[in-house]
Structure formats: C-alpha cells, structure tokens
Amino acid sequence: EAGVVQSPRYKIIEKKQPVAFWCNPISGHNTLYWYLQNLGQGPELLIRYENEEAVDDSQLPKDRFSAERLKGVDSTLKIQPAELGDSAVYLCASSSRSQGEQFFGPGTRLTVL
Amino acid sequence: QKEVEQNSGPLSVPEGAIASLNCTYSDRGSQSFFWYRQYSGKSPELIMFIYSNGDKEDGRFTAQLNKASQYVSLLIRDSQPSDSATYLCAVPGGRDDKIIFGKGTRLHILP
Numbered sequence: 001e002a003g004v005v006q007s008p009r010y011k012i013i014e015k016k017q018p019v020a021f022w023c024n025p026i027s028g029h030n031t032l033y034w035y036l037q038n039l040g041q042g043p044e045l046l047i048r049y050e051n052e053e054a055v056d057d058s059q060l061p062k063d064r065f066s067a068e069r070l071k072g073v074d075s076t077l078k079i080q081p082a083e084l085g086d087s088a089v090y091l092c093a094s095s096s097r098s099q100g101e102q103f104f105g106p107g108t109r110l111t112v113l
Numbered sequence: 114q115k116e117v118e119q120n121s122g123p124l125s126v127p128e129g130a131i132a133s134l135n136c137t138y139s140d141r142g143s144q145s146f147f148w149y150r151q152y153s154g155k156s157p158e159l160i161m162f163i164y165s166n167g168d169k170e171d172g173r174f175t176a177q178l179n180k181a182s183q184y185v186s187l188l189i190r191d192s193q194p195s196d197s198a199t200y201l202c203a204v205p206g207g208r209d210d211k212i213i214f215g216k217g218t219r220l221h222i223l224p
Contacts, residue, residue, distance in 0.1 A: 033212075040121070040216070040217075041216050041217075042117075042201050042203075042214030042215050042216045042217050043157065043201075043214045044214070045211065045212060045213075056211060058211075091156055091157075099144075099145060099205040099212065101147070101159050101162060102147075102157075102159065102203075102212075103159075104156035104157050104158065105156060106155075106156055107156050
C-alpha cells in the first residue's frame with residue numbers, strides 16, 4: 001500500500017513570493033489533514049477535509065493561506081504571499097475516518113528568505 | 114482552549130531500562146488517545162492508541178490511560194538506542210473533532 005505522497009520535499013523562496021504544496025493521500029482515505037510543524041513543536045492543524053469538504057479550517061490564516069481538495073482526493077495548500085514566519089515543515093496526513101489513526105506524508109520543508 | 118501537555122525533555126534513559134513518557138489533557142470529552150514517534154527530520158508515525166481506561170500492551174510498548182486524572186502515559190520496556198526519538202501525544206477533542214498534538218517529549222536512550 002502506497003503511503004501519503006507530498007511534493008516538493010524542500011522549497012526555498014523569497015518573502016512575498018507564492019508557494020504551493022501538493023498531497024496525495026492513501027487510497028480510500030476520506031479524511032485529509034494539513035499541519036504546520038515548527039522545530040521543537042508538535043504538529044498544528046491548519047485544515048481538515050472530509051472528502052472535498054473543509055470541515056475545520058479555523059486555524060488557517062485565510063488572508064494568505066488557501067487550500068483545496070478537488071474531487072476529494074489530492075489536495076493543494078497555497079501561501080501567497082509568503083512571510084519569513086512561514087518557514088516550517090508542512091505535513092499532510094490522511095485517515096480512513098475522523099479521529100482515527102493518521103498516516104503522515106514525508107512533509108515539505110519550506111524556507112522563506 | 115483545549116490543551117495537551119508533555120514534558121519536552123530531553124529524557125535520558127539507560128539502554129535496557131524502562132522509559133516512561135507522560136501526557137495530560139484538558140478535554141474531559143476526549144475518547145481516544147494516540148502516541149506517535151517522530152525521528153529527527155522524519156514525519157510522525159503511530160505506535161500506540163488507547164480508548165479504554167487501564168493498560169494496553171503491544172510488544173515493548175504499554176499505554177496507560179486514566180480518564181479520571183486526565184493523563185495518558187507510554188512505557189517503553191527494554192529501551193533500545195533505536196527508541197531515541199520525539200514522542201508525540203495526540204488527543205482528539207470530545208465534541209469538535211479537533212485533534213491536538215502535544216509538543217512532544219524528546220527521548221534519548223544512552224548506550
């Protein structure tokens with residue numbers, strides 16, 4: 001069984017530039033999560049999807065962050081414009097049911113210069 | 114504000130000894146509890162989950178849950194250097210489904 005796929009693995013951009021991350025969850029997993037993880041901290045939820053519906057985006061900074069999950073499979077997280085403080089690891093996870101075991105992708109390490 | 118608290122460590126344990134990791138949570142409605150292990154530079158992976166009060170054993174790992182005191186712990190028996198990692202406690206909210214991760218405890222097994 002293929003795991004959660006994320007790309008790119010690393011991204012370096014200058015502040016004020018846009019950036020996008022892509023996630024392909026485990027086949028059949030309806031629930032998809034985007035997390036942000038800073039060094040020495042636990043993952044912080046940005047947005048959770050049930051199929052194509054964003055059911056929890058309360059922690060997503062909507063002035064610069066956006067996400068979509070068309071057709072309820074792949075998902076894209078976008079930041080525009082990026083700020084220095086956005087430097088972090090962005091993790092995607094999926095699960096077969098809400099509140100169930102989550103499987104994480106390898107993450108995208110973003111560096112904003 | 115729902116919280117999940119963990120001692121950040123580092124917790125140093127001699128090889129072969131028992132490592133004890135603790136987690137407290139604030140939401141009394143929480144029903145399930147997860148322990149994830151995260152190696153440096155890697156993503157979290159689930160190692161244990163527990164739903165009922167008491168102990169749950171899986172190989173060298175034992176999860177202990179006490180809902181009345183609102184804590185969940187993870188015991189690692191016969192600690193190995195490969196157990197050196199950060200251990201994250203994750204608690205889904207009781208009513209709003211929001212899953213909250215603790216900051217994690219760094220465990221270092223001394224050879």
